[in-house]
Amino acid sequence: MSEKEFDFTKKKRVVVKIGSSSLNRGETGNLNFTKLEHLVRELCDMRNRGMDVCLVSSGAIAVGRQTIGLNERPKDISTKQACAAVGQARLMMTYQRMFAEYNQIAGQILMTKNTMVNPVSRENAQNTFEELFRLGVIPIVNENDTVSTYEMQFGDNDTLSAIVSSLVGADLLILLSDIDGLFTDDPHKNPDAKLIKVVDKIDTKLLGMAKGSTGSDVGTGGMATKLTAAKIATLSGADMVIANGVDVCILHHIIDDDFTGTIFKADKSESFISQIYNGDNRIMEQSKIDRINELYRKSKAEGLTEAEKKEQALLRKQFVADVKKNLTAQLNNIDIQNEDGP
Helix, strand or coil: CCCCCCCHHHCCEEEEEECHHHHECCCCCCECHHHHHHHHHHHHHHHHCCCEEEEEECCHHHHHHHHHCCCCCCCCHHHHHHHHHHHHHHHHHHHHHHHHCCCCCEEEEEECHHHHHCHHHHHHHHHHHHHHHHCCCEEEEEECCCCCCHHHCCCCHHHHHHHHHHHHCCCEEEEEECCCCEECCCCCCCCCCCEECEECCCCHHHHHHHHHCCCCCCCHHHHHHHHHHHHHHHHCCCEEEEEECCCCCHHHHHHCCCCCEEEECCCCCHHHHHHHHCHHHCCCCHHHHHHHHHHHHHHHHCCCCHHHHHHHHHHHHHHHHHHHHHHHHHHHHHHHHHHHCC
16 A cells, blocks of 8 residues: 555554465465475564464465375365364474474464353463464464364355454454455456445445346455355454455565555454353354264264254254354344444
């Protein structure tokens, strides 16, 4: 932003999210070590500015697939989890070696949706983050693909990064994408689409813009999920930036407010935060979540009876419905409160 509207140099805690497509070479699927080295250097430089830094990084399944020697991306859950088990270790080993070159320590945190749903797990995760920051460690967060079942997955790292941002009290979330930011239309289809540089408030019109650009819930380059992440992050008190991660060196340009991208202004709401984290906001009773996982394990080990299959389908349907209803109610309530506020 050439006008220097934002002073990100004063940010104290920053979460950076980068996807597997930005870390791997498209032609082979192998890790792009040059880009990875540049990313590590940028993160270490942010630490040298005095900032707490957290990286949300995917890619474990892709790395594991290449390591094992599978030619195609696995489709069944068991093979995906096996690839994740191998790939996560290889990915962290690579990160550790690169961070060590700058005398920087990195730590691994693997999360599932149950980490946030369960109050005890959530508090433990929060305490772990705080201690790592106190020790000067850069946490590297990913979804725990090795043990996550379909029902317990965040689904995408945009959402995961926003939840992590809220959990750790970050004041800036940076999403490195394959697009320059939020546009008025799909720039791949409409050459007249304009970049929206600053978003003061995320409303239903803006959310509809992302979905309408492709005619699907995915949106332009996953823009719908990024706007959901922006809603969570901004209402939790963080500014959020969407920028193109083709050149990860854009990170220091973002901090210096000299970049092309979209900035979503923080719009903190204490009521939104309390709705996320109070005990009444649990998406499902813990006993039902445990039952979902129990049925999943049994289906893999010995198979399910017809009655158990029906129960599993019902619980899955209920879980998805509860998630949608819960999030919609939260966001609608917050919009009303903000409009009536000062």
